Amino acid sequence: MSAPTPGGRTGRRSGESGTREAILEAARQRFAEHGFDGATIRGIAADAGVDPALVHHYFGTKERLFVEAMRFPVVPSEVLASVRNGDPDRLGEAIVRTVLGVWETRDLRAQAEALIRSAVTNDKAAAMLRTFVTSTILATVAGLTNVEDAEYRASLVASQIIGLGIARYIVALEPLASASVDDVAAAVGPTIQHYFTDAVRA
Amino acid sequence: MSAPTPGGRTGRRSGESGTREAILEAARQRFAEHGFDGATIRGIAADAGVDPALVHHYFGTKERLFVEAMRFPVVPSEVLASVRNGDPDRLGEAIVRTVLGVWETRDLRAQAEALIRSAVTNDKAAAMLRTFVTSTILATVAGLTNVEDAEYRASLVASQIIGLGIARYIVALEPLASASVDDVAAAVGPTIQHYFTDAVRA
DNA sequence: CGGTGAATTCAACGTCTGTAGAATTCAGCA
DNA sequence: TGCTGAATTCTACAGACGTTGAATTCACCG
Numbered sequence: 001m002s003a004p005t006p007g008g009r010t011g012r013r014s015g016e017s018g019t020r021e022a023i024l025e026a027a028r029q030r031f032a033e034h035g036f037d038g039a040t041i042r043g044i045a046a047d048a049g050v051d052p053a054l055v056h057h058y059f060g061t062k063e064r065l066f067v068e069a070m071r072f073p074v075v076p077s078e079v080l081a082s083v084r085n086g087d088p089d090r091l092g093e094a095i096v097r098t099v100l101g102v103w104e105t106r107d108l109r110a111q112a113e114a115l116i117r118s119a120v121t122n123d124k125a126a127a128m129l130r131t132f133v134t135s136t137i138l139a140t141v142a143g144l145t146n147v148e149d150a151e152y153r154a155s156l157v158a159s160q161i162i163g164l165g166i167a168r169y170i171v172a173l174e175p176l177a178s179a180s181v182d183d184v185a186a187a188v189g190p191t192i193q194h195y196f197t198d199a200v201r202a
Numbered sequence: 203m204s205a206p207t208p209g210g211r212t213g214r215r216s217g218e219s220g221t222r223e224a225i226l227e228a229a230r231q232r233f234a235e236h237g238f239d240g241a242t243i244r245g246i247a248a249d250a251g252v253d254p255a256l257v258h259h260y261f262g263t264k265e266r267l268f269v270e271a272m273r274f275p276v277v278p279s280e281v282l283a284s285v286r287n288g289d290p291d292r293l294g295e296a297i298v299r300t301v302l303g304v305w306e307t308r309d310l311r312a313q314a315e316a317l318i319r320s321a322v323t324n325d326k327a328a329a330m331l332r333t334f335v336t337s338t339i340l341a342t343v344a345g346l347t348n349v350e351d352a353e354y355r356a357s358l359v360a361s362q363i364i365g366l367g368i369a370r371y372i373v374a375l376e377p378l379a380s381a382s383v384d385d386v387a388a389a390v391g392p393t394i395q396h397y398f399t400d401a402v403r404a
Numbered sequence: 405c406g407g408t409g410a411a412t413t414c415a416a417c418g419t420c421t422g423t424a425g426a427a428t429t430c431a432g433c434a
Numbered sequence: 435t436g437c438t439g440a441a442t443t444c445t446a447c448a449g450a451c452g453t454t455g456a457a458t459t460c461a462c463c464g
Contacts, residue, residue, distance in 0.1 A: 019411080035323045037240055041452065051413050056453065058411095119373055120322045121237045126373050133375060155369060155378035156389050162373075163365015167357060171321055171328050171364075173335060176357035182404035187358050190400070191393045198392070202384035221441080243422065253443050258423065260441095 020058055022048040027069040028107070031114035036066055036122045063124065070111060070128060076136045084144060091144060091196060093189030099161055100181050103169055116165060133158045141196065149200065156195040164188060222260055224250040229271040230309070233316035238268055238324045265326065272313060272330060282342055293346060293398060295391030301363055302383050305371055318367060335360045343398065351402065358397040366390060 026047035030039040041062055045052040059065040079102070083094045102108045115132065118125035138154040147153065167173040168184070176184070228249035232241040243264055247254040261267040281304070285296045304310045317334065320327035340356040349355065369375040370386070378386070 038323050040450080042450080052452085053414080053454080054412060062452070117322050120319050120368065121240050129373055130375055152377050152381065152385075152389075155375045158375060159365040159369035159378060159390075160362055160393070161365070162368055163361040163363070166322065166364055166368070167361035171331055173332055173357045173360055175354050176361060179354065180404070183354075183402070186404040187354075187397065187402035188361075190396060191362070194392060194396070195389065200385070200389035202382070202388040242420080244420085254422085255424080255444080256442060264422070 019048065019050060019054065023050065023055055023058060023065075024069050027065055028110040028114060031066060031069060031118060032110040033113075033117075035114070035117035035120070036062075036125050037118070041065075066118070066125070067128075070115060072111065072132075073107065077139065080140055083140075089193075090189070092191065092193030093185045095140075095157075095192050096164075096185045096188045097181065099164070100184060103165065109169070112165060113170065116162065116170065137161070144196070147197065153195050153200060156200060157192055160188065160191050160195070221250070221252060221256065225252065225257055225260060225267075226271050229267055230312040230316060233268060233271060233320060234312040235315075235319075237316070237319035237322070238264075238327050239320070243267075268320070268327070269330075272317060274313065274334075275309065285342075286346060291395075292391070294393065294395030295387045297342075297359075297394050298366075298387045298390045299383065301366070302386060305367065311371070314367060315372065318364065318372065339363070346398070349399070355397050355402060358402060359394055362390065362393050362397070 023044065026044045027039070030044045030047065033039070041055050042052045044065075045055050048055075055065065059068060079098060080095075083091065083098055086094045103112060115125065115129050119129040120126075133154070137158050138151060141154045141157065142150040164176075164184070168177050168179075225246065228246045229241070232246045232249065235241070243257050244254045246267075247257050250257075257267060261270060281300060282297075285293065285300055288296045305314060317327065317331055321331040322328075335356070339360050340353060343349075343356040343359065344352040366378075366386070370379050370381075
């Protein structure tokens with residue numbers, strides 16, 4: 001990463017360059033650090049060791065690059081499959097552990113961070129986050145239990161998951177940011193469980 | 203608001219202009235909509251019906267303008283005073299209602315939105331948010347109950363409050379965004395109560 | 405061996421940004 | 435009345451941004 005333009009020589013290079021993937025990787029990292037609006041194509045290109053025009057050659061616009069970089073590499077339902085086979089009374093805790101696991105996995109963390117950092121100031125990214133929540137968390141809530149008000153419960157779960165990610169990983173609020181996975185699971189697990197199972201309307 | 207430059211005439215005007223306050227008001231609104239990095243001094247000046255250089259004249263830099271605009275107009279402990287006199291078993295619910303009340307109050311909502319939108323991509327704003335959480339939520343937790351681990355509990359409360367604000371007001375996640383105050387209080391109140399009173403370590 | 409098309413860079417455009425300095429008009433005080 | 439200083443605008447700079455078009459080099463296929 002971050003190799004500057006090598007020779008300043010124009011034209012095609014020999015061998016498999018893997019440039020497209022390098023750009024996507026750099027983009028995920030930059031979007032994760034600065035959000036969509038804050039990240040720059042010039043910066044991404046520099047990280048990938050490439051001319052900014054090449055980014056445009058591959059992806060057209062910054063927005064299309066973002067969409068491409070955000071393609072989720074793991075089908076979330078597969079990640080959550082293991083959750084299904086646990087003690088139903090500890091479902092909330094299992095979900096929190098899964099979420100924390102995602103944030104500890106370099107590539108997934110970059111995508112999560114990028115999506116959240118961008119969604120807060122950019123409308124299209126917010127729409128992408130809404131879609132992700134609806135298609136993932138809602139599917140999980142609806143699939144694991146058959147309670148009423150699945151959408152409402154899913155959005156409550158999302159509010160705590162998003163808040164946890166921001167407080168712990170983005171704003172680095174102590175002591176939550178440094179707490180062990182076990183402690184966080186012990187504290188937040190029951191919250192998710194509550195949104196799954198208890199009464200949530202007045 | 204948003205009156206364009208009137209006559210294009212230079213020099214001082216007659217009477218109390220109230221320009222400084224107009225700039226601060228416009229700044230709060232713009233920072234709320236776009237966050238610190240996305241808001242522009244030119245845009246703020248336009249909303250205040252004033253030349254951009256005047257903003258610089260009053261506040262020096264964009265960062266100082268932000269700090270000035272974020273000065274909290276209401277001492278939060280006063281807002282939370284009423285909470286103290288309620289049923290201790292419904293403390294979580296009372297806090298959620300207070301927070302939702304803040305988000306429905308135009309000026310306070312602008313500041314909350316500005317602080318959160320900025321904190322996600324800007325380091326100094328993140329530090330301000332951390333300070334706010336520490337000085338407000340921690341003080342409340344420590345003042346209302348005398349449990350162990352007050353800091354950890356406070357950061358857990360903050361994670362749910364921040365997540366609620368983002369999901370409901372910034373990302374507009376349905377059906378949470380349209381739910382009634384009563385429903386949200388019924389769902390999220392117990393979560394806060396749990397972070398206040400239950401065991402939160404493994 | 406020649407040609408086509410992809411990969412790559414260069415140079416440039418128009419626009420927007422935060423900030424600065426100088427000029428102008430006025431309020432308030434001596 | 436005259437001076438000082440605050441309020442306000444104009445003009446401008448220097449840098450960054452996304453995007454574009456043309457030029458160059460190479461891989462691959464016939």
